[in-house]
Amino acid sequence: MSAEKDGWDIPEKNIPDPATEPRTLVPALQQPGRYPLIDYDPHISRVIRYMRPSDVAVFAACSIGAPSALWALEKGWPTFNTRGSFMRVMRLTGAIGITAGFLLATTRSSLRFYGHSENAREIEMDMREMTDKVKRGEPLYGESRLSEYMQGMAHRNSRYSAIMSFWFPMFNFVNHPYHGVDTAKYYQNAERELEAERKARQG
Numbered sequence: 001m002s003a004e005k006d007g008w009d010i011p012e013k014n015i016p017d018p019a020t021e022p023r024t025l026v027p028a029l030q031q032p033g034r035y036p037l038i039d040y041d042p043h044i045s046r047v048i049r050y051m052r053p054s055d056v057a058v059f060a061a062c063s064i065g066a067p068s069a070l071w072a073l074e075k076g077w078p079t080f081n082t083r084g085s086f087m088r089v090m091r092l093t094g095a096i097g098i099t100a101g102f103l104l105a106t107t108r109s110s111l112r113f114y115g116h117s118e119n120a121r122e123i124e125m126d127m128r129e130m131t132d133k134v135k136r137g138e139p140l141y142g143e144s145r146l147s148e149y150m151q152g153m154a155h156r157n158s159r160y161s162a163i164m165s166f167w168f169p170m171f172n173f174v175n176h177p178y179h180g181v182d183t184a185k186y187y188q189n190a191e192r193e194l195e196a197e198r199k200a201r202q203g
Contacts, residue, residue: 030180031160033115038126040180041159042113043142044106044171050122051109058108059101066097103165110162127189134190140183142175151176 031040039046070093074086081089112119130140144151154174161170 031114031116031163033111033117035112035115035117035119036123037113037115037181038119038122039113041155041161041172041176041178042110043175044173047106047109047113047171050112050125051105052121055105055108059105062101062104063094063098066100067094103169106171107162107165110165114160114162116163127186130183130186131190131193134186135194139175140186141177141179144175146174146176150174152178 042050067090070090079086108117111117112122133140146154151174154172155176155178158170158172158174159178159180161168161172
């Protein structure tokens with residue numbers, strides 16, 4: 001009996017109480033770039049909205065280039081397959097080109113959020129968007145019906161994910177407050193603009 005008690009009975013005083021004892025938080029891995037960090041886990045909607053015309057051009061080039069290259073090869077070195085079989089291969093090649101183009105375009109946009117590429121335009125767009133949200137009294141990064149635990153798990157899975165998008169594509173579809181930046185700058189900028197607007201109305 002003593003062996004069984006010593007081996008399996010754990011005194012309640014040794015069990016940590018999550019309500020009173022704080023959890024150990026492991027800080028997020030930082031991958032600093034040459035430019036300022038905007039967001040290390042941007043929502044997919046922001047990644048698409050912040051795309052530059054060059055990103056759209058890359059997307060279009062991949063989408064059109066893949067089937068065009070296959071068509072040119074077929075004209076230069078025909079396989080003499082039936083039209084139906086060739087069109088099936090063309091559709092598959094087109095789908096591959098569209099997928100590759102989308103991944104390449106979103107990766108280029110995401111790297112600017114991370115500060116790994118030149119991002120002066122995106123910094124201005126981010127400040128404008130967040131400042132307007134502060135003025136309207138909206139949450140900076142949207143609202144989510146998920147629990148805090150699920151939001152944390154989602155952001156730990158997808159932060160800096162674009163760096164490995166060529167190996168395992170992953171996007172952030174969850175609104176959460178974990179983005180690796182000090183949001184005080186948005187509130188300070190909103191205060192300055194509101195103060196300037198107030199003085200303009202009075203003056």
